[in-house]
Amino acid sequence: MxxxxxxxxxxxxxEDQWHRAPRKGEQVFYPADNADGPVWCMDKTHFRxxxxxxxxxLHGTGRRWRVxxxxxxxxxxxxxxxxxxxxxxxxxxxxxxxxxxxYVDPAKGQVTFRDYAxxxxxxxxHRDSSAEHVESRLRLHAYPVLGDRPISAxxxxxxxxxxxxxxxxxxxxxxxxxxxFGIFKDTVRDKxxxxxPCEGTKLPTKVPTKVVPPTTxxxxxxxxxxxDELQALATFAAGTGMRKGECFGLVVDRLHLPxxxxxxxxxxxxxxxxxxxxxxxxxxxxxQASYRTIPLPDVVxxxxxxxxxQFPPSPEGLAFTWNGKAVPKSSFGYHWNAAAKAAxxxxxxxxxxxxxxYASLLIRYGESVKTVQxxxxxxxxxxxxxxxxxxxxxxxxxxxxxxxxxxx
Numbered sequence: 460m461x462x463x464x465x466x467x468x469x470x471x472x473x474e475d476q477w478h479r480a481p482r483k484g485e486q487v488f489y490p491a492d493n494a495d496g497p498v499w500c501m502d503k504t505h506f507r508x509x510x511x512x513x514x515x516x517l518h519g520t521g522r523r524w525r526v527x528x529x530x531x532x533x534x535x536x537x538x539x540x541x542x543x544x545x546x547x548x549x550x551x552x553x554x555x556x557x558x559x560x561x562y563v564d565p566a567k568g569q570v571t572f573r574d575y576a577x578x579x580x581x582x583x584x585h586r587d588s589s590a591e592h593v594e595s596r597l598r599l600h601a602y603p604v605l606g607d608r609p610i611s612a613x614x615x616x617x618x619x620x621x622x623x624x625x626x627x628x629x630x631x632x633x634x635x636x637x638x639x640f641g642i643f644k645d646t647v648r649d650k651x652x653x654x655x656p657c658e659g660t661k662l663p664t665k666v667p668t669k670v671v672p673p674t675t676x677x678x679x680x681x682x683x684x685x686x687d688e689l690q691a692l693a694t695f696a697a698g699t700g701m702r703k704g705e706c707f708g709l710v711v712d713r714l715h716l717p718x719x720x721x722x723x724x725x726x727x728x729x730x731x732x733x734x735x736x737x738x739x740x741x742x743x744x745x746x747q748a749s750y751r752t753i754p755l756p757d758v759v760x761x762x763x764x765x766x767x768x769q770f771p772p773s774p775e776g777l778a779f780t781w782n783g784k785a786v787p788k789s790s791f792g793y794h795w796n797a798a799a800k801a802a803x804x805x806x807x808x809x810x811x812x813x814x815x816x817y818a819s820l821l822i823r824y825g826e827s828v829k830t831v832q833x834x835x836x837x838x839x840x841x842x843x844x845x846x847x848x849x850x851x852x853x854x855x856x857x858x859x860x861x862x863x864x865x866x867x
Contacts, residue, residue: 499514622663705732
């Protein structure tokens, strides 16, 4: 027995659970003796030379060979095998892993994916908005298939089948897979499993799609079909290009609304977004580039003034409300989807489509890439071009326009 505080050395070996060597001075009987005491094993399928090993109590029952080892934590573990060759192979594998640092405790792999993932979520340093997205992706798409599986039992083929069954856009499938990949990456690092089953997964091909902004007529239809309390929100989104969370999280002290109609100094300062409506929870914008000040067109200034006369800000100062409180995503989605359907917008045309509409107007009226990038809060001009390059007139169009403007 080890003394307290002394760590047992890592090692592995094989034991015969059916037989043992005779003890010194021990009297061992043959089966034919029908004596009460230890008996020699006379089974030729067990030994070529019978009468050399004593039968244990487990003789002939269960698996004969037991692999016993001590892990890095000093804990002793065992596994049983029917064949000596399999047990020897396991000992060789364990001995190598124990001495190279590749050892994985089989017990750790028995935790379910859901339990490990929930603990993993609590360890992450995510923004509140990102944390909500991770939680919903796991709950809606990963847990129904993988949640109750022991992490050590999940095979690469199962991950591939799971990915193939997700009925989402290819880019979204990639995001969901990325979350699960990250979780399994940590299970490998924690030595719960030996390898990541998400390695090598073939993801659906992302088909490049061009942004098709709503037309002005579609925007006006959407706005007119929304409840009165939400119409100014649509005007504001179309006139500033702000993201949904930024619009929902707009508080009145971030607005500069000039009193005189000829004063064109109206602005909105973007430095937060609404993460949760109940309780009201604010968070930082999406990226560092998202911190910005946007000039407000006259039409937006007037719409905001009229809106706040009719619908006062919430106790938190939110400019846009629903029944006097922060706008819930579910309530907004219900009314927006009905309005979008009436305007014949695409099935995925959320409030974000008005961000595209805003960008298309800036481009149509000659704003530069850098200006559009700054207004939208993109991290780089490349992001702006990747999204909207097809909306800028090409050089051929500009050449024709230049000549036509002079010679006509």
